[in-house]
Amino acid sequence: MKNKMPKNFSKEEIDLIEMGKFYFISGKYDEAIAEFEKVIKINPKNADAYFNVGMVKEAKNDSSGAKKMYEKTLEIIPDHKTAKKHLDKLVGL
């Protein structure tokens, strides 16, 4: 599996993101969010963490929470295509 995570993230951030993703695909949404939030605490500029929290919140039907997270992702990476796609869908575009 390729991973497009930028190299300037610390190993700890990468590991936590991977753990969060594991929880997410296992359907453990709250645990997944907890891992991604740890990343945000370490590095508030980690767009991947915000994006993943957005994805989990959307899966949990928390649209407004997901929207905020996608917006945050786009503040850091304005051309994040998947975040933009999901945000547009939630807003109704």
Next chain:
Amino acid sequence: MEQIAVIGLGTFGIVVAKELSKKGIQVLAIDTNEQKIQEISSVVTQAVVSDSTDEKAMRELGLTDFGAVVVAIGDNREASILTTLILKEIGVKNIIVKGLDDLHAKVLQKIGADKIVFPERDMGEKLSEMLVSPNIIEKIELSPDYDMVEVIAPQSFIDKTIKDIDVRAKYKLHIIGIKRKAPYIKDDGETDFKEELLIAPSASEILQDGDAIIIIGRYADIDKVKKL
């Protein structure tokens, strides 16, 4: 292949024409505005500049061979009524007209419109329902008493089986489907999820966080569940 004509290319008419084209229907788009016709010409089978209140022009389009004609004129009630009348005179089989208000709808019914739709009214009802009950995703009225509703599964239902929740006995409702998110990791490492539909779930099915349930029942009973 079925052919459908759309008369009037306002926002509503354009969406109807585009969506029908996407579904593989042969669409004839008609409007008096040349620019609008040019804009839609690449999307539909045929687009013509024509005045729908001109009976001769309408006869020449061969609309009697069409499965349906949608009158989507939204800003001119006289033109809408006259167009409907002409289509009826010509012998068009299925005339669907965008209604503007009750009086307009009554006139349309008297002159033989087969179906009158109110997109703004329907959307207004849907939006108000959405604002009052944010947990309701979709609602279909099956009869004046019974609704089919897609609703976010209440937190108290999560991690329980359908048998344990027992909505049939407690609320006189039937869960006929579950919409469930299936998260996955794409080849590039990014997360995403698909939505799966479980039709007629078994009693042993456990509801999960993020599930939406599709239920059938009386409106008053559904109301109790959406407040949970």
